[in-house]
Amino acid sequence: MTANAALRAAALTPEQREAFDRDGYLMIRGMLDANEVARYSEVLDRVYAEEREANRLNANGGMHRLSAVTAAPELADLLNHPKAFHYVWSIIGWNIHVHHSHVDLNPPIREEQPFLFKWHRDGGRQNNDIETELQPRLAVKLAFFLSDLSETGRGATKIIPGSHKVSRIDGPPRRDIEWPEPEGAIEVTGEPGDALFFDRRLFHAATHNYSDISRKIAFIGYTPRWICIRDEVEDLPNQPWWNDLDPVQQQLLGGFAPTGDHRWGFYSQETPIYTWLEEQGLLDPNHPPLKPER
Template structure:
């Protein structure tokens, strides 16, 4: 396992903090050496081939797999890598954990993919249910590049520098309506071994990969440890009394519907409390947390 060493315990400088506060991101150049990059890339390719054999890739042949360290155990070395770890604790202190991570592989695609407006802030329902302007940071993310993304058009992450202080951007009436990127948008470029460190609020999206390079990236999201259930609810579905609970009770104890519901609220019609409110006509289009 790679661990932070004494040579890499200095916090970010005041200038780096100011840059991060202004722009919402920092680039960490050359964080991984060539041997590390090759090892993680090979591990990611191994899992990609397993997912391909199991028929779990997207129609375009891409892979988006949650729980990076569980899916690719070698990635656990990146949790506190000595070249990146101090960026995280410099910005959010010591009382944090990884609450969300994923590994992505995006091979080149042929032909033009149907348009979909993908610009978003991370955090799901946080961005509707917290009323401050701007909303709080709450989490930061590290994105490790295992491919040469030094040119645009390779599936690069697109961001709008400084947009982490914006609660909204203009967008289309439906995601499939052609719409321009937000003003000031850029594609983040970097060599294999570079890392993007960003505020989860920054507006971002992924570009389509029309190059001849396969994009390989791992993302780790860090948040305060109090953003989680404190009750001991692990392994609840295997408790003898679990199936006696109604769906609302299961949600309140941390359960998720098998059809895709999770805590970010991307699937409201699959979320028991949403269903309970909808059945009673208690949703309210005028109040963001209760919008249908």
């Protein structure tokens, strides 16, 4: 697993933070090297074979496997990857865990699929239960590209830049009714090893893979620890590989003080990400999620 001491990246620059606040996403080129892409791609192939054997693929032979690290412990190194993790804590701070993750593998589709309006924003009930019209951020997500999505039509995600700052977008009364593409929508293309970092409020949609290659991608979502975890992580501390994780990875998987005031963030000095940021001099009194506690 990734050593905690190897995480040396500085916080996002003011220009990066401004772009993220304006557009709701950042595209990060070359996040993973070729060896990492090959290794994680093989991991997804293995999980795909397991899901196929268990008859859990969708009608088009696609895999959408929730709880990424539970499905494949090798993916734990992505949780706090040295080239990725500073995007997360720079925006939402230290009192966080991974609440929702999944790995997707979508083989080529040979027949035109019926229309479905797939545009949505992440958060589930948060989008219904919070009374404010302009919703708070609450979560961010990293999407690691593990196959060549450099051309459109390969199943890459579509987004609407800036849509994290609107309360809604127009859509049909039923998802299967033909409807125009939202204004400003783009398909996010990228090379193997690239990563998309985005605000959970950003409206986005899956697309179909009509190419000749399989689309492979790993999504990891981060949120404050006072929001519950959707992933299946309850049994992870009992797994033989759990003690191979560093403390930051254990915190992200919900294994550090899973209940009570500690999860709310009252005991910062006992929280691995806070103490690591403090040791590195990366706390920031001008940014509330990174404000020193003393």
